[in-house]
Amino acid sequence: MSQHTPPLPATGAERTAALRAACAAGTAAARADLEALVRIPGVSARAFDQAHVAASAEAVAELLRRAGLPEVGVRTATAVVDGVEVRSAPAVVARRPAPAGRPTVLLYAHHDVQPPGRDEEWTTPPFEPTERDGRLYGRGTADDKAGVVVHLNALRTLLPLWGPDDGVGVTVFVEGEEEVGSPTFAAFLAEHRADLAADVIVVADSGNWRVGVPAITTTLRGLVDCEVTVSVLSHPVHSGVNGGPVLDALTCLARLVATLHDEAGDVAVRGLAAGSAGDVDLTEEQYRADAGVLDGVRLAGTGSIADRLWTKPALSVIGVDATPVDTASNTLVPSARAKLSLRLAPGQDPRAAMTALRRHLLAHAPFGARVEVAEGEAGSSFSADTSSAAHEVARAAFEEAYGAPVVEMGMGGSIPFIADLVAEHPAASILVTGVEDPDSRAHGPDESLHLADFERACLGEVLLLDGLAGVPAAVTGAAPRP
Numbered sequence: 242m243s244q245h246t247p248p249l250p251a252t253g254a255e256r257t258a259a260l261r262a263a264c265a266a267g268t269a270a271a272r273a274d275l276e277a278l279v280r281i282p283g284v285s286a287r288a289f290d291q292a293h294v295a296a297s298a299e300a301v302a303e304l305l306r307r308a309g310l311p312e313v314g315v316r317t318a319t320a321v322v323d324g325v326e327v328r329s330a331p332a333v334v335a336r337r338p339a340p341a342g343r344p345t346v347l348l349y350a351h352h353d354v355q356p357p358g359r360d361e362e363w364t365t366p367p368f369e370p371t372e373r374d375g376r377l378y379g380r381g382t383a384d385d386k387a388g389v390v391v392h393l394n395a396l397r398t399l400l401p402l403w404g405p406d407d408g409v410g411v412t413v414f415v416e417g418e419e420e421v422g423s424p425t426f427a428a429f430l431a432e433h434r435a436d437l438a439a440d441v442i443v444v445a446d447s448g449n450w451r452v453g454v455p456a457i458t459t460t461l462r463g464l465v466d467c468e469v470t471v472s473v474l475s476h477p478v479h480s481g482v483n484g485g486p487v488l489d490a491l492t493c494l495a496r497l498v499a500t501l502h503d504e505a506g507d508v509a510v511r512g513l514a515a516g517s518a519g520d521v522d523l524t525e526e527q528y529r530a531d532a533g534v535l536d537g538v539r540l541a542g543t544g545s546i547a548d549r550l551w552t553k554p555a556l557s558v559i560g561v562d563a564t565p566v567d568t569a570s571n572t573l574v575p576s577a578r579a580k581l582s583l584r585l586a587p588g589q590d591p592r593a594a595m596t597a598l599r600r601h602l603l604a605h606a607p608f609g610a611r612v613e614v615a616e617g618e619a620g621s622s623f624s625a626d627t628s629s630a631a632h633e634v635a636r637a638a639f640e641e642a643y644g645a646p647v648v649e650m651g652m653g654g655s656i657p658f659i660a661d662l663v664a665e666h667p668a669a670s671i672l673v674t675g676v677e678d679p680d681s682r683a684h685g686p687d688e689s690l691h692l693a694d695f696e697r698a699c700l701g702e703v704l705l706l707d708g709l710a711g712v713p714a715a716v717t718g719a720a721p722r723p
Contacts, residue, residue, distance in 0.1 A: 249402050257641060260707060264398045264700045271394040271699060272377075272692070274304055276370040278352070278386045279379040285330055285353035285421045294417050297352045298331035301415050304393050305335040309400040310413065312336040320428030329425035330417035334436055337400070339410025344714040346706060347412045347439035347669075348395075349662075350388035350446060351419035354381040355684045362686035375692055376680075382690040384683035387676045387698075388445030389415055395702040408710045412439060416658075419446070422618050423658040430665045440714050441631045441670050442662055443705070445698075448677030450648040452691050455639040455701065457632070457649055458673035460518075460551055463585035463622035464655040465595045466559075469602050471497060472611040474575035483573060488608055490577040491563045496607040498579060501556050506541025512597035513554045514589040518547035518651055531679035551651025554594075555584040580617075584655060591619040620657020623673075631670035634708040639674075642701035643694075672705075674698070 250256040282289070283297030298315045306313045313335040317328050330353065339345045357367035357380050365371040370379040381387075392413055399408060414437060418424065430437060447458040471494040473487055480489075488496075503509045523546045534540070542549045549555070560580035564570075585594050599614045606612040625632070627649060636647045652673075662671060676698045682688050 256707075257704065260398070260402075260703050261700060263402060264394070264703045265696075267394055267397055268696055268699070270397070271390050272695075274393060275377070275382070275386055275390045275690075275695075276379075278389065279370045279381050280368055282357075282368045282380070283353050283417070284356050285418045286356050287421070289356065291330070294353055295331050298333055298415070298417055301333045301352050301389055302335070305333065305396070305413060308393055308397045310335040310337050310396065310411070316429075316433060318425055318429035318432040320425035322424045327425065329429050332417050332429060333413065333415040334433060335411075335413040336436060337396075337411040339714070340406045340408065342713060343409050344440035344709055344712065345410035345412060345438065346709060347414055347437060347442045347666075348392040349414050349416070349442060349444045350392055351385045351416040352389055353417045353420050354384070354386070355420050358686055364687055367686075367688075372692070376689040377692055377695075378687055378689045380688055383677045383681040383688055385419070385446050385675075387690050387695055391445055391676060391695075391698050391702050392443075394699045395706055398699075398703050399706055403710075409706055411706070412437060419658070422620075423661075426658040427661045427664075430661055434665060437665070439666060439669055441672065441709060442666065443702070444656065444659060444662075444671065444673045445675055445702075446656060447652055447673045447675035448679075448681065449675065449694065450650060452678045452680070452694055453643060453697075454645050455643040455647050455697070456674075457625075457627075457635060457639070457647055458652045458675070459625040459627055459649045460587045460651040461623040461659065461673070462551065462555075462587065462651075462653055462655050463589055463591050463594070464583070464618060464620040464657060465585065465591050465598065466580060466582045466617040466619075467595065467598065468578055468580050468615045468617065469494075469497070470576060470578045470613045470615070471606075472576040472613070473608075474573060477570075477572035477575050480571045480573050487573065488610075489573040489575075490610070491574045493607045493610040494561075494563075494577040494579055497602065497605055497610075497612065498558055500601070500605040501581075502541070505543050507543055508554045508556045508583075510554070510556065510583075510597050510601045512600075513594055514586045515554060516548075516552035516586045516588065518545060518551045521545070521547040521650070523547045523550070527679075547651065550653040552586050554586055554589070555653065556598075557582050584653060585622055587622040587624045587651075589622060591621055595619060618657075620655050621660035623656065623659045623663070623671075625671060625673065629670040630712045631672060631709060634712060635672050635674070635705050638704035638708055639701040641704055642697045674701075 367380040
């Protein structure tokens with residue numbers, strides 16, 4: 242795999258053209274590999290068969306072995322979660338040592354996927370990849386098995402062209418439990434710290450600005466969630482005999498939830514930070530189309546659309562437990578529960594945010610109802626140092642691959658494990674890239690990948706890795722964080 246056949250031109254347009262041709266030659270194989278991975282239903286949610294997650298990890302490991310990486314293994318780690326010792330889901334770690342003086346690049350993606358939901362909501366079966374109108378449909382096509390194959394294709398392109406003293410050191414880390422919140426991620430990093438050390442970290446788990454327009458994600462919101470239970474009675478009672486003096490728990494829960502936003506739709510919880518996304522051209526029309534907002538629905542909140550999506554808190558009710566309508570009897574509901582998800586502005590401390598949310602919920606108990614708050618997941622936000630040499634190389638690589646300027650954008654979602662990467666490798670430069678676009682519908686029915694953008698992403702990473710070889714290891718990373 243170290244033979245130059247033919248040798249790469251040293252620099253410039255001829256080298257770029259040679260890399261472009263080599264990457265294009267692997268397009269069919271990359272798509273076939275992606276389709277094979279999509280067919281493995283590796284759902285990491287515990288209600289699903291975890292044998293499929295193990296099979297997914299083994300399939301990824303075998304692909305990396307065939308790509309020519311000298312060290313490949315499926316690994317786990319031990320962690321304590323909610324007071325119980327657990328083993329992590331299987332992750333794949335593969336390595337190519339760095340030539341002398343060259344940086345090491347950690348390539349991250351995850352092979353696990355979200356549950357498919359109801360089959361009838363999919364146009365075609367979720368685990369049978371299907372092409373329609375230039376897009377590949379199936380669970381995991383975009384999030385994040387495409388990210389796995391972008392890494393794979395880049396290495397399969399470059400390793401035969403690099404000699405033993407060429408290129409960069411590479412570590413591939415493909416996680417198996419991202420879709421359940423990466424509960425053992427910090428423990429995995431600590432247990433395998435030496436093998437995961439890097440100067441540059443490429444996280445292929447985000448998206449682009451538009452089809453054909455590349456992006457590097459520079460900010461991510463943090464996250465806390467909780468379950469709030471409202472109780473008013475010790476047991477159900479007849480709604481006619483007893484209704485009136487006491488409001489049922491579901492009505493009280495609704496009144497409590499209604500206090501979480503002001504009349505404009507901004508989050509009304511005191512103590513939460515908010516920022517500004519700056520001058521970003523994201524229109525209301527674009528957002529409404531991307532999110533599928535129904536005609537006549539007025540958008541909530543104040544500030545620009547980008548502010549509301551990326552740098553201000555967002556609080557949502559994502560689940561409610563109460564008596565189902567189909568089985569309801571004429572009784573007052575004694576207790577009702579809701580799950581709340583709070584996205585945090587970059588820089589907001591998750592613990593302080595959870596404290597503020599708990600304080601608000603307890604202070605606004607309607608009619609003296611008993612309110613209990615059970616804390617859930619917490620994750621830190623992320624702000625990239627975009628001044629590093631690695632970011633300069635990335636911008637040039639993706640602009641060349643896509644033929645369009647890179648957009649540096651925020652992301653309303655959260656990737657909490659990035660905070661763990663920063664903590665373990667504070668001097669590394671972190672690049673958050675991806676292949677999703679506003680039509681990908683990650684996590685939902687008919688998830689899909691734009692195939693032309695997939696090819697562009699593959700080329701972009703080839704050019705990125707090859708370009709980083711020209712930057713000394715000492716200057717690739719960001720400035721150390723305090």
